[in-house]
Amino acid sequence: MRDLRQFWSARRIGENRVSLARLGPLKLWVSRNDQEWAYACEYGDLSDVQDIAQVPFDVIPEGMEWTKTVFASAPREVRFQPTVPDRPLVVKPEHPVVIPVGELGLFFVLMPVFISIRVEDKGKEIELGIVPSRQLSDTWFGHPTVGEFCYSLPFAAERDFSVLNPYPHHVVCPIQIKNRSDESLVFEKLCFRPNYVSLYCGNRHLWSSKVGIKHDGNFKGTNIRYEGLQPEMEDDALKVASAVKQTDKGLHRLTFHSGFKNDFIIGR
Template sequence: MPDYSALWETHTLLEGETLVCCVGPLTLRIHRKRKDWYVSHEQEMQIDDQRCSLEILREPMNRGFEWSRWILDEAMDCVRLEPSLPDRSIIVRPEMLMTVMPKQTVEFYIGLPLWLSISFGSAGKTAVEVPTYTLSNSWFGSFTEGELCYALKTTARLHLAELSNSAHRVVFPLNVKNLSKETLAFERICIRPQHLNIYQGSERLWTGRGRVSYRGRRAGAVWSMPQARRIWAGPIKRSATRVKPSNVVHCYVLLIILNSGWMFHDGVSTQLVRPVSGNGYLLRAAAGIRAAVSAAVQLSDS
């Protein structure tokens, strides 16, 4: 079982000391000199997934590693590590096509890659973020409009006991309700991790739970905000982008590819109000009770 207790602290290094942190396939080295710090990291995919350790060594900087240099205007003797999530959206594809039968509710568990945020000084800003393992790139959208994402395949486990205790993964629970009389086929999901908090559980790292209710091809789907679980000990890393609550339907920042098309919204609270002409739906977006704006969301019939 991974033990993160020693990782999320402020670590003091003397000049000439090296912090070595190992999380799953990642080995991270941070070496301190007087006013500059050096960071090196490498990945070995055959390493034990549960590996999670940290130690401070008194040793010279090994020139055999590839280092990056971070220069400060004053001497600082401490470095801090925090858990983080990838800096782009993630296109998650199941290993095989998943279909939810009509009037059924399921919960999937998806393992997202853990990143480590590094900051220098007791209250320093994040200098660099390092992935515990590298994902391949993917493109979402048309040739003229879209975004660069990461690609990830998932087994989408239904039972928590089936998940391995991998130190380099953060568990994202996704609750899906198919309220329609149709089958609901999942091809891929686009998750925007910048809106997710990270929580420390008793055995794993977690994000908030995403919820989606599918009401059929015409009505579309409604997303709800992540909610805390009792086993979580509060967020140890809050998202950089906060979503404000409101009195309308709270929609979670997720894009889902269905057999009937795709729907996208960008992290504000949204409510589906009426269909519009063409291949689209109108979403009413609200960042609170006072203000409301409208945004067009395209649905593809291909």
């Protein structure tokens, strides 16, 4: 499967059959019989593999935990829908980055895609479940008494897209930060809420719509706009998922303190 877009297309699974979908470190097993759909997943090492194939039952590992959905008559087709993580993501550059007054910087962030497993029954789509393409570590963002439960991203935000080397299970998220305050902004970490971005799929990479941040100062707030535009780096990228939440006027959040210990929040 050379074109990543094929992974997200609908496919038919025969009765009493099982298919194995591999995307990066994820192995997703999907089976169907006449009255039931079921899925189970396991994780391995990072990989650039992306394929789906019918496999015999005897290759399924023992002890798998299956999630099952029952029907009077099970639909025949299944589709994988790319979606975003269910929590905010804490993003860090490799080293703190200073953005002087009036300057801006474009950063690229790699976000593991989550997969919504869907079937169509009597003209409506039914979600069997959502699985992450990679297991992420839990983290806390903010102060000990005031903060948010998040995932920690294992890769640093980069200024140069060419050094990222994204895998097929990664969503490349372009985030532009502009400093409109009267003092330098130190970007050490940010809390990125991905449920405001749309997803696009090109030949090789998944992309999110662009995020624009305008920082006015620690006590004046930060304006965040999720532009919803097709990524500029792949002209033939197709929109594959709309934003989970919509916002028209941009969101506002404060930054806290100054220097290398400040927390920088994106989203609500």
